[in-house]
Amino acid sequence: MRSPLRRREHTQPAGVGGTVRVDARTKNLTKRLRPGDIAIINHRDIDQVSAEALVACRPRAVVNAARSISGRYPNLGPRILVDAGIPLVDHVGEEVMQIAEGELGVVEDNTLRLGEVVVASGTRLDDESVTTLMDEARSGLSVQMEAFAENTMSYLREERDLLLNGVGVPEIRTDMDNRPVLVVVRGYHYKEDLQILRPFIRDLKPVLIGVDGGADALVEAGYHPDLIVGDMDSVSDATLAGGAEIVVHAYRDGRAPGLDRVRELGVEDAVVFPATGTSEDIAMLLADDLGANLIVAVGTHATLVEFLDKGRAGMASTFLTRLRVGGKLVDAKGVSQLYRHTVPTWSLVMLVLAGLLSLVVALSVTQAGGAMLQVLGARWDDVWSWVTGVFT
Structure with missing residues (x-):
């Protein structure tokens, strides 16, 4: 038998809560929207750029006073929000724009509550409804x-x-x-x-x-x-x-x-x-x-x-x-x-010189390498003596 506490938790309505941020211009709202907030916008046909900006802010939910897909054309924004797992409550009416910013709200199903009062209700868009609206909008x-x-x-x-x-x-x-x-x-x-x-x-x-x-x-x-x-x-x-x-x-x-x-x-x-x-x-x-x-x-x-x-x-x-x-x-x-990035000649020269220097240092710390460097040095002296002899 379940405890009363567990029964009370089970009967509580499921929803997401956060601080309400309100702005009719989505690009202005995203400047102050913080993770966990509830975004209230008035944006007919949410476009891709606005949706991506909203997703980047990581709000708990988005409540739109206007129609997110009006049917004029298959706009891309609502799909981006839904695919990101952000609840989108659509077409709740312009009265929602009168809510004071900073209130604590809860989005539950297709409604927005402030405390126990439902202040806005609309249509909760999901994958299926967005697909249907997009198909209709293509006409x-x-x-x-x-x-x-x-x-x-x-x-x-x-x-x-x-x-x-x-x-x-x-x-x-x-x-x-x-x-x-x-x-x-x-x-x-x-x-x-x-x-x-x-x-x-x-x-x-x-x-x-x-x-x-x-x-x-x-x-x-x-x-x-x-x-x-x-x-x-x-x-x-x-x-x-x-x-x-x-x-x-x-x-x-x-x-x-x-x-x-x-x-x-x-x-x-x-x-x-x-x-x-x-x-x-x-x-x-x-x-x-x-x-x-x-x-x-x-x-x-x-x-x-x-x-x-x-x-x-x-x-x-x-x-x-x-x-x-x-x-x-x-x-x-x-x-x-x-465009293909080209490496400057001087960079290649420096790379070769660095490689030669590393090789000389590595040879000098070993007995066999030291002997090899001495032989090379002697050969170089012979070559240099021959060159100077030609010109003198």
């Missing part, structure tokens, strides 16, 4: 492709002078003429890309451009960015104040919200670049217009699903920008496969 790809094509033509009409002729590209002091350029976006597999590019960066010393949080990615990898491009909403103060040249991405009407933040950090010589596209686009356009002979992209968007996964209409501009700079543009993985 929406044709509609998204039509919208993507319309956005592409709209961007071409608005920015044809910039895109085709470079009109409006600002002057900057960073020299890129006839040099390779590395454009780093904190996106898909950026850590792996930077790791495999280490020999390339060490040997060719490219200009390093960080796009917003990509500048922090460079610093984390042990590099110093030469140029930081973006609206400055996801790069740290320390990196902004680190001495790199800064280009603030502005709206086409000239408004640049990120400029005030940069100036507050004491950077007075920041350059403003008004453009309709994304910060990723203007970084590539800058490199191309200023004479870069090679543009290597890290963490950027390359496939249709990745463009859609970004979740904004403006990603059509990135598609056109890639067409514009396509003759110079190479993705990081392509560079790692094509």
Whole structure:
């Protein structure tokens, strides 16, 4: 017969608890999310990059006010969260965003409780439900492709002078003429890309451009960015104040919200670049217009699903920008496969000399080796005497 204590433990509801962290912008939330917290987000169609950032923070659970898979296209984020074993409670309603951060919450099945009160309920996504929703979402790809094509033509009409002729590209002091350029976006597999590019960066010393949080990615990898491009909403103060040249991405009407933040950090010589596209686009356009002979992209968007996964209409501009700079543009993985690190001649010479020195030392400590060195020394004296005799 079981004890009352064991019966009471058995009847307690199963759930995971932790400190609640709330933010409508997932990328802002991940900056303060800690292992064991409960993340509350309002993110329609969770993309791959956001999901990977959440997984890296190791939360106990994720509660989404919006639909994690709306059906517009088969977005990749929910699958990543579910495969990581993180409970995902979906579509609980925007009222959940009113919860005060720092409360202690419990996610149980498809609900979020604060104490004994259920404050939100939705649908608990699992492997089966994610698979079903993804299959349904694939039928929406044709509609998204039509919208993507319309956005592409709209961007071409608005920015044809910039895109085709470079009109409006600002002057900057960073020299890129006839040099390779590395454009780093904190996106898909950026850590792996930077790791495999280490020999390339060490040997060719490219200009390093960080796009917003990509500048922090460079610093984390042990590099110093030469140029930081973006609206400055996801790069740290320390990196902004680190001495790199800064280009603030502005709206086409000239408004640049990120400029005030940069100036507050004491950077007075920041350059403003008004453009309709994304910060990723203007970084590539800058490199191309200023004479870069090679543009290597890290963490950027390359496939249709990745463009859609970004979740904004403006990603059509990135598609056109890639067409514009396509003759110079190479993705990081392509560079790692094509580039072969060459060992400098002086390194080979030093290696041979070190080997010979080690051999001489090893021979000198043995009786037979000492005798051999004496014989070699005598032979060398004979050769040297013959050489000097020829010239005298």
